[in-house]
Amino acid sequence: MATSITIIGAGLGGLVLARVLHVHGIAATIYEADPSPDARTQGGQLDIHEHDGQIALAEAGLTAEFRAIIHQGGEATRILDPQGNALLDEPDDGNGGRPEVLRGDLRRILLDSLPNGTVKWGRKLVSIRPVGGGRHELTFADGTTDTAELLVGADGAWSKVRPLLSDAVPEYAGTVFVETYLYDVDRRHRETAEAVGPGAMFAFAPAKGIAAHRESGDVLHTYVELSRPLDWVNRIDFGDREAATETLVNEFDGWAPELTALLTDGDTAPVPRPIYTLPSSHRWDRTPGVTLLGDAAHLMPPSGDGANLALFDGAQLAKALVAHPTDVNAALDEFESAMFTRSAEVAVEAHDTLDRCIGERAPYGLIELLTGATVR
Numbered sequence: 001m002a003t004s005i006t007i008i009g010a011g012l013g014g015l016v017l018a019r020v021l022h023v024h025g026i027a028a029t030i031y032e033a034d035p036s037p038d039a040r041t042q043g044g045q046l047d048i049h050e051h052d053g054q055i056a057l058a059e060a061g062l063t064a065e066f067r068a069i070i071h072q073g074g075e076a077t078r079i080l081d082p083q084g085n086a087l088l089d090e091p092d093d094g095n096g097g098r099p100e101v102l103r104g105d106l107r108r109i110l111l112d113s114l115p116n117g118t119v120k121w122g123r124k125l126v127s128i129r130p131v132g133g134g135r136h137e138l139t140f141a142d143g144t145t146d147t148a149e150l151l152v153g154a155d156g157a158w159s160k161v162r163p164l165l166s167d168a169v170p171e172y173a174g175t176v177f178v179e180t181y182l183y184d185v186d187r188r189h190r191e192t193a194e195a196v197g198p199g200a201m202f203a204f205a206p207a208k209g210i211a212a213h214r215e216s217g218d219v220l221h222t223y224v225e226l227s228r229p230l231d232w233v234n235r236i237d238f239g240d241r242e243a244a245t246e247t248l249v250n251e252f253d254g255w256a257p258e259l260t261a262l263l264t265d266g267d268t269a270p271v272p273r274p275i276y277t278l279p280s281s282h283r284w285d286r287t288p289g290v291t292l293l294g295d296a297a298h299l300m301p302p303s304g305d306g307a308n309l310a311l312f313d314g315a316q317l318a319k320a321l322v323a324h325p326t327d328v329n330a331a332l333d334e335f336e337s338a339m340f341t342r343s344a345e346v347a348v349e350a351h352d353t354l355d356r357c358i359g360e361r362a363p364y365g366l367i368e369l370l371t372g373a374t375v376r
């Protein structure tokens, strides 16, 4: 491959891209803003789908490593009503096709599979200047610079690379997720652990809900979901843990205590994650020497697809570059046209999933989605 490849962002998408290229003997450089692999906790559990995420990991030659980190039993799914009564309770029979893994474990196996030095840590991209011929001069926060021949923005929701291609800016989707963790749950939070069960638990009502996952190591990881204006979210002082928790739990008046305990008994302070999205049909005109993948290209409501799409995009872009070693623009055309179609379809589904979870038909919309049955 005559063209050097520069990737911004060592998230799942950027790492898979570099790994699949490496499998095919092509080197790439990743610039990552975080100072080290352990600088941030990597968030919770991801279900990795047969039809995209698992294909990408197979292209990366990492299926065995992926199988070794699966949280057995994690695919069990339970839907409760606000009083804690089960509306749906599906065990993990091992045939769900969506095994659960911790994001941090997945990132680690990808990092371990790359040659030392592939990721340049602590290099936050702050500006980009086109210098002709499809090349771009990159300037990092530490004052260093580099020139990219092919620049790939795998830098997530607030991509610095995106403005080269598109004027789209993420917009608040009207829903905030608030993240909490409970630890050592069988001993310290037994009733709540029993309510959640061995896998995922969803308790949803119109405009609000609680979604919790049992993670390995006796951990319950929760997203409290609320459809509220951004002003309302911004008025909560998350620095004042007690007051923030009280404001949030007031929204769940009358809910079973073993469910609200996921918020009130958190072992970590609640962390707001306002949900931002790009338009579902986000796309751009082909521009020489630059492309995007993952959240940088298609930011959508969390529906269990974003990480899978990022993995798949990374592998697909690598394969297109391998197939067109002397014609990068042909590779980008091939990658982008397929990605635009794929991500637009999934983004529409992701909005529908969020609506099924905490829209007017909650919780029956989600039950229908999971079972295929018409509930009412």
Ligand SMILES: Cc1cc2nc3c(=O)[nH]c(=O)nc-3n(C[C@H](O)[C@H](O)[C@H](O)COP(=O)(O)OP(=O)(O)OC[C@H]3O[C@@H](n4cnc5c(N)ncnc54)[C@H](O)[C@@H]3O)c2cc1C
Pocket: 008, 009, 010, 011, 012, 013, 014, 031, 032, 033, 034, 045, 046, 047, 123, 124, 125, 126, 154, 155, 156, 157, 158, 159, 160, 177, 223, 273, 293, 294, 295, 296, 302, 303, 304, 305, 306, 307, 308, 309, 310
């Ligand atoms: C609350 C919440 C829950 C979610 N749950 C799920 C789920 O259960 N399943 C699922 O599939 N998806 C889920 N998602 C979506 C998923 O997290 C994303 O779609 C996925 O992480 C996108 O991967 P990525 O590689 O494109 O970007 P990211 O994972 O965001 O990685 C981008 C990387 O780029 C780096 N970076 C950013 N800016 C710069 C810069 N200027 N210079 C250098 N580096 C930079 C960042 O530090 C980061 O390492 C969830 C999202 C949210 C908000």
